[in-house]
Amino acid sequence: MIKALFTPALLSAALISGSALAADYDIDPAHTTVLFKINHLGFSETVGRFNTFNGSYSYDEAKPSASAIEVTIDAESLDTNHDARDKHIKSPDFLDTKQYPEITFKSKGYKGSATQGTLTGELTLHGVTKDVNLAITKVGEGKDPWGNYRSGFNGSVTIKREEFGVDQMLGGIGNDVTIELFVEGIRK
Template sequence: MMKSFLTPALLSTALLSGSVFAADYKVDPAHTAVLFKINHLGFSETVARFNTIEGNYSYDAANPTASKIVVKIDSNSLDSNHAARDKHIKGPDFLDVKQYPEITFKSTGYKGSATEGTLSGEFTLHGVTKNIDLNIVKIGEGKDPWGNYRSGFNGTVTIKRSEFGVDQMLGGIGDDVTVELFVEGIRQ
């Protein structure tokens, strides 16, 4: 008898606390982008993107610290709008995509509000994993015209490529790489 009372009581507590309202989202690759920019010879910044991205995230506005994300990027999908440069960046001097086909980010914690904060996690590039902190801003959420429920977030971080073993041509090409993540997900 005590067991049958506890189950509804625990369920009611969970409903009131908002934990049941956490939602899982699948990253929509058609509306998600990962861009980076890097200094070129001190004259300009070169901008590139990755075209193949997949991932999942969980978001709960009532309990944002429980939010989490896993993103996988196909390193061979790099596109800098210049075929010869892409071939060089994908080669052994830089990303070495044959040896390191994926770039990943797996969150380990979130601090902030439901609309902005810092998402910490393990970032793996070129076979090296380091903890990074992304500055996150919620863009919005709601139903789309086709009846799906979507949410979107932007994130930015600056890393030093040399810390990930990508240290060719330092000086001519900057060490600081600004990474921008634009994520839109469909609630599952």
């Protein structure tokens, strides 16, 4: 469930970044966050994140539809700020991270402008691959104080966890998982 939430968001954020010419970027894990939230008992939303991931993307501001991104998330890096809950989510009841240690996203296409659009790609979570659509918004780009060129963007997607085979406790825990991405990349 948590895997599915983070992966799409990370991927969409990375794809939307722009530059004057076609360029390749590495996702900067120190300045990127993949969050997810899910309803808990109809009373509140539980928020979590994945702490370990890597990925890269290419983007051409003149031709955004040619952009591409790939992201891999370490499912064991799930963190909801509660050890017992994290252990349960990583168990076979939910993400089964021993059997499915990675969550991946690979883009298939992008529609929109250089600053806003929809990123489509394949999200693989819990051994199931599904197409997802992420809403992406570019935040900015330019040189940092150390001479690197960076781009940043936000993205979001809501998935149904049962579609990825994560269907335990649907009565008490929501089926919809919202993934929010806050991505920063460094041009190679």
